[in-house]
Amino acid sequence: MRVNVLSAGTVASDVHFPPTVEEFFPPALGLDGWLTKFTLYTWVAVAVLIIFFLVAYRRPTLVPSRAQWIAESIYGFARDSIAVPMLGHEGVKFAPYFATLLSFILLTNLYGIIPGIQISTNTHIAFPIVLAAISYLMFNYIGIRKHGFVKYMKNSLVPSAPWYILPLLIPIEFFSTFIVRPVTLALRLFANMFAGHMILAVFALGGFALLNAQTWYIKPISVLSWVMAIGLTFLEALVILLQAYVFVILTASYISGALAEEH
Amino acid sequence: MLLAEIEGSLSAVGYGLAAIGPGIGVGIIFAAYIQATARQPESARLTQQWVWIGFAVVEALALLGIAFGFVFQ
Numbered sequence: 001m002r003v004n005v006l007s008a009g010t011v012a013s014d015v016h017f018p019p020t021v022e023e024f025f026p027p028a029l030g031l032d033g034w035l036t037k038f039t040l041y042t043w044v045a046v047a048v049l050i051i052f053f054l055v056a057y058r059r060p061t062l063v064p065s066r067a068q069w070i071a072e073s074i075y076g077f078a079r080d081s082i083a084v085p086m087l088g089h090e091g092v093k094f095a096p097y098f099a100t101l102l103s104f105i106l107l108t109n110l111y112g113i114i115p116g117i118q119i120s121t122n123t124h125i126a127f128p129i130v131l132a133a134i135s136y137l138m139f140n141y142i143g144i145r146k147h148g149f150v151k152y153m154k155n156s157l158v159p160s161a162p163w164y165i166l167p168l169l170i171p172i173e174f175f176s177t178f179i180v181r182p183v184t185l186a187l188r189l190f191a192n193m194f195a196g197h198m199i200l201a202v203f204a205l206g207g208f209a210l211l212n213a214q215t216w217y218i219k220p221i222s223v224l225s226w227v228m229a230i231g232l233t234f235l236e237a238l239v240i241l242l243q244a245y246v247f248v249i250l251t252a253s254y255i256s257g258a259l260a261e262e263h
Numbered sequence: 264m265l266l267a268e269i270e271g272s273l274s275a276v277g278y279g280l281a282a283i284g285p286g287i288g289v290g291i292i293f294a295a296y297i298q299a300t301a302r303q304p305e306s307a308r309l310t311q312q313w314v315w316i317g318f319a320v321v322e323a324l325a326l327l328g329i330a331f332g333f334v335f336q
Contacts (some may be wrong), residue, residue, distance in 0.1 A: 081312070085312060184323050185328060188319060188326065189327070190330070191326030191329060191330045192326055194329070194330060195326055198329075242315065243319070244318065246315055249316060250311060250316060250319070250320075
């Protein structure tokens with residue numbers, strides 16, 4: 001449904017409502033098509049993280065400066081609330097990767113509500129797929145390195161159950177551990193960001209669509225639609241934090257499962 | 264002869280049905296956390312991380328519903 005407005009245009013003259021998936025993906029910026037906005041935003045996110053953490057720790061003092069305190073809080077959260085509760089004392093080895101993963105996912109998710117950018121790079125499923133693939137390779141490699149391939153497979157696939165149910169349980173365990181885990185890691189992050197963006201787009205564009213209504217008494221409802229958009233932006237902020245935390249803590253949980261001894 | 268006809272998006276109906284399960288699931292998770300904390304307040308810190316893991320795993324199903332709503336058009 002395309003709403004055309006021929007009024008003395010205070011609003012966009014051609015509001016496409018409801019928004020479709022095609023509108024998520026902006027046109028390429030140049031350089032033969034591979035430089036899109038998403039590429040640029042990913043580069044910016046990586047640059048911001050590297051520069052921030054390097055600068056914050058350039059001259060560490062006992063009483064931290066504000067940047068140092070923020071950097072230490074992120075690392076401390078990753079270590080004390082994610083790595084150590086899941087992995088115990090060995091978790092400290094993984095804490096730098098978890099801190100990096102947490103802050104990268106947080107930053108790329110936050111692009112979704114930063115005005116001007118308002119599209120998270122994780123709405124393109126390629127990015128969560130890569131992050132989930134890294135976690136998948138990581139927990140498998142760590143498990144195989146610790147236990148050896150055969151013993152690791154036995155630990156993962158053979159639950160402690162009577163022998164006659166095992167032919168049913170082992171395919172289920174295989175499917176659950178080696179197929180569902182990486183797929184849902186990627187899909188969860190992607191779908192949360194995708195759905196959040198769609199919701200915000202629906203309420204924002206819906207406000208314009210209501211504003212362009214034919215009858216005068218429907219037009220004020222557009223304000224309600226925009227108030228909902230603002231409220232849902234706060235909800236989206238909560239979802240952003242939660243999804244970054246959940247991705248990292250699930251990775252930690254899978255690693256601790258891979259490292260665990262036999263039941 | 265058509266007795267009745269429904270027009271519109273079937274994937275929207277599908278998503279609505281798919282959201283029932285995760286809605287109940289998330290309610291159960293938080294109800295369990297609240298009850299456990301009411302019985303033994305010291306355990307709140309210990310169980311809190313499982314609340315978020317459980318919530319995310321259940322919510323993943325609801326979000327698969329949204330995402331596949333666009334895939335199955």
